[in-house]
Amino acid sequence: MSAMHGTLVIVERAVDGVSRHSLEVIAYAQALGDPVRVLFPGIPDQAAADLLRAMQVEALLTCAELELCDAYDDDVYVEAIVACIAALNPRHVLLPHSYTARDRAPRLAARLRVSLVSDCIAIEHDAQGYSYIRQLFQGRTLARVRVAGEGPVVVTLQAGIGRAESVARGGAAPVTACVIEPLARTARAVAEAPFRESARNVDLTRARILVAVGRGIKSAENIALARRLADLLGAELAASRAVCDEGWLPIERQVGSSGQTVAPALYIALGISGAVQHLVGMKGADTIVAINKDASAPIFDVADYGIVGDLFEVVPALIQALENP
């Protein structure tokens, strides 16, 4: 087998070819400096192949065995990817830290008997080699992780790690088929077709201003306070996952990785601590205001303006200021 070599990015499919998060990972991989190879889990259509080949990468790899596991067929997927990686022998295997990768990447690493460093926000290199930066305590601190021992390192990268638009292009990468032994198709989990819970009546992505509430709002009754502020500003109400889980607002108002991704002109976060799952859905807002009792809450890391205080004092004061100039 050849020596460990370069970075292998395993992209994820999307309706329009390749997921945006995957493109972010390619952009990040290019910036790392090692030669980048891209593995498409199947046979890409012409548009996806053209898109990927035009990137500055060493090779675009395809795998016919993977073409058949479009559904949630992790047994086949994991088997096939393991076979591809064994043949390619990369130093790093990078994947987007998507919901699907959360199931697949650990199993992939386990079968390769190597570490998966999950949900990383950076990969760095110094005299001691590579290190991986991850968030601890829901983003309140960071950790520098080293991987001791040999073998490739599997890394999943958080959404927003790179800019999909900044992928270096102008390449004409050769397309190589990864030929692996045919796999026994003995998937144990049988998946039905994906669906969306309910028709969306609220399109938060079109709102110019969002007033978003988190667990700090404490009860369904207190939503009225946030609604009053939203009405005064002509804003839509949005919520963190915790609020929707409690049933205080419907799930169609949820912002974050499991809800909508928004980028309004103004985002006012009330009692939202700013878990990463929420931040990925709103950090693109032009102006972010955070009102929270806890000065160490990660929401203040992305806020332009912050008020450290009790929202039940600050919001009524805001309403007062807007009603009685």
Added chain:
Amino acid sequence: MKIAVCIKQVASTNGPLQLDVGAGWLREADTTFEINAADSHALEAGLAIRDRLGGEVLVVSLGPDRVTAVLRDALAKGADRAIHVVQDDAHKLDPARVAEALAEVLRDEGRDLILCGLQSDDVGHGQTGALLAECLGWPLVGIVAALEVETPQKVRARRELEAGWSQWVELPPPCVLTIQSGINKPRYAGMKGMLAAKKKPISRVEPQLAGGMRNQQVIEQIYFPHRHKQTRLIEGAPADAAAQLVALLNLRGMQ
């Protein structure tokens, strides 16, 4: 149905974090601990299935002696018995070793179903359940947001995908599921449960961690994030701060 639920004790997510940056971990003596949020939903899911179909809920937690508190609480809520996997420096184990230790304990327990929280609120790897499935050679469904178990022979789980999409997956026991927060409303332990819990067994097991992994993760350093944005903190009494914010953002102009 014979069910196991893996629960983790983590630093409380309410209130500021007490860190010893030099030691690379929490100042444990000053930290309040509680059950990891997603794990409490996993526990409720397990108890609800047992209440309907009969069987047994075994709860397992890995860590130092303090983790017996979450095991005792789970017993008070109705779990039948508990195993404490003793590991003093649990935070130094990488996810593969945690899964290996749990697999060692659970392999011979004859379980039909193992439930784990989706991820922990402290280190947040989100790997334990998936790696445990691999260690045992069982199928997995991750990020489960709804669950239908009508008979012990079949599990139907709705896994969450991104942006509001979902998918039902059917799989045969034995299997592992990782449970998303919000799937149910965890019950509280009543006085009767707390008294009953005192009589329920918590057994202690020391894992061997025989290994076989080619590499492993080590936290070299923890540090505070560099703020990407210069946050302008608005100070003063609420009325004063509110007035400043309205002026700074010209909020009246947006009305």
